[in-house]
Amino acid sequence: MGRAPCCDRTKGLKKGPWTPEEDKLLVDYIQTNGHGSWRLLPKLAGLNRCGKSCRLRWTNYLRPDIMRGPFTPEEQKSIVQLHAIVGNKWSMIAAQLPGRTDNEIKNYWNTHLKKQLRRMGLDEPPPGPAAGSPAARHMAQWETARLEAEARLSLLATATVSSSGATATTAAATSASSSSSTVDLKACCAKPADIFLRLWSSDIGDSFRRNRKTAAAVPAAVPALLPPASVVVKRMQDAMMIKQEPPQALLLGPGPGDDSSAASNETEVAEALEEYQMFLDFAGEELGLFHGRHGGFSLFPPLDVLAEASLDTAFK
DNA sequence: AAAAATCACAACCGCTATTTC
């Protein structure tokens, strides 16, 4: 057998806008007793409302940590970026904007941002426009927003494992939601590498490789033949997961105990790491990414961390 | 000045996953 019904629809419970008196009853009761069971709350608080209605009123409007007022440009940008990758997952977006509710963000999107983007021709990523066309620029803007949003989400995800020694993180960790404890570690750690691979495969990656071959500033020690992106990506993944789950093997380089080719592989690792850092610097300048309001963080692991992890794994 | 149109947002509806009995 189940439980008794939450709301008895035959009792003529009140619907519609809440009065200030009702709000006060609800706030006073919750501040004194907590909400406990939403089913019982209306009766205990003296409200002629359904428990669900009380819960929604509290979570969407009366909660003390809700920040009312107009959305800041930063918040608007965040919403657009996050929506570009998660779609109408308002609760996920709200989790990145402290003090804002999913309902508020949803309303703001539907009444403001969607229209703004539509006016700009950005309501949907344009399909396959010609290079250099306005549509192509729009597409690039979308891709840039998407990458930055993915970076933020990845940062939050990796923040959940930082206490175990994985990737260092920043103030973004403070906004990680309580539900993050259920995040899959492998998925979290793989994400920055995925973004790296996409960057590497994008126009920015092409531009980087072109410039690398011609720029006078390129150190002579860097090989003309770049290491495959997969190598760098794999080393990133390994470096970030090393303390959670020691990698079984690297794609390149010897296994533990294989000393015969250690020196040459050490050189390869060093070259890959150097390439990695140069590319991140290049992409960061191109996109102006990864240095947002979270405070100058870098999504990707610092070179020394990466090097230590890769070399430790390969040669110890 | 009044009616119509539009905007903004709180609240409700209905669905789903989870929890409880």
Next chain:
DNA sequence: TGAAATAGCGGTTGTGATTTT
């Protein structure tokens, strides 16, 4: 173990405010 309640979520609606005609 299954039925039903609960909580959370996204979509939609209702309504008051504002702007336009």
